[in-house]
Amino acid sequence: MVLSVETRSTAVVIPPVQPRKLAKVPFVELTDGRLQGVVSSGSDIERVYVSSIGAGTHGLSCSTNNNRPCGGLRGAFPCKHLQALLDEAELQYGRERVARYLRIEVDEHTSLLHGLKAHHEPTPAATVFSGFLRHLAYLELPGSDEPIPELHWFPSVAPAGER
Numbered sequence: 001m002v003l004s005v006e007t008r009s010t011a012v013v014i015p016p017v018q019p020r021k022l023a024k025v026p027f028v029e030l031t032d033g034r035l036q037g038v039v040s041s042g043s044d045i046e047r048v049y050v051s052s053i054g055a056g057t058h059g060l061s062c063s064t065n066n067n068r069p070c071g072g073l074r075g076a077f078p079c080k081h082l083q084a085l086l087d088e089a090e091l092q093y094g095r096e097r098v099a100r101y102l103r104i105e106v107d108e109h110t111s112l113l114h115g116l117k118a119h120h121e122p123t124p125a126a127t128v129f130s131g132f133l134r135h136l137a138y139l140e141l142p143g144s145d146e147p148i149p150e151l152h153w154f155p156s157v158a159p160a161g162e163r
Contacts, residue, residue, distance in 0.1 A: 017094040025088035027132040030101045034123070035089050038132045039081040049081040050125035056103045059121025065129045076118040086112055
């Protein structure tokens with residue numbers, strides 16, 4: 001018996017559309033009305049940037065995890081961190097889903113970046129960065145077959161028929 005998505009107590013895990021390398025953009029998500037994530041610095045291994053693009057508003061934000069503004073973000077001109085975030089979101093979720101979420105209208109030959117009606121709109125980095133750290137903490141847990149209470153909604157395997 002295959003249960004519908006509405007009757008399951010777990011969420012279906014959707015694999016990335018294409019494989020991603022996590023070194024440059026270790027964390028990307030579509031949530032809270034934004035495409036947001038953490039992007040590694042190209043010049044300092046100890047520094048990361050928290051970048052986001054608002055859905056619909058296309059407000060751009062990029063700063064270090066301790067809220068120092070990105071020097072490459074100039075008003076409506078996205079920095080390299082935002083470009084990397086958008087590229088990785090396309091790999092993770094697919095071009096159509098990212099465009100639909102951000103409400104970007106472009107044809108198949110135009111970059112999503114060119115579809116943005118962007119402007120600078122600072123957002124606090126702390127919320128996104130704490131979500132990233134919370135995800136990292138799960139990597140430090142010892143391997144176990146026992147359920148993790150705060151991940152009760154996250155299945156360990158895909159249901160039969162959906163593999």
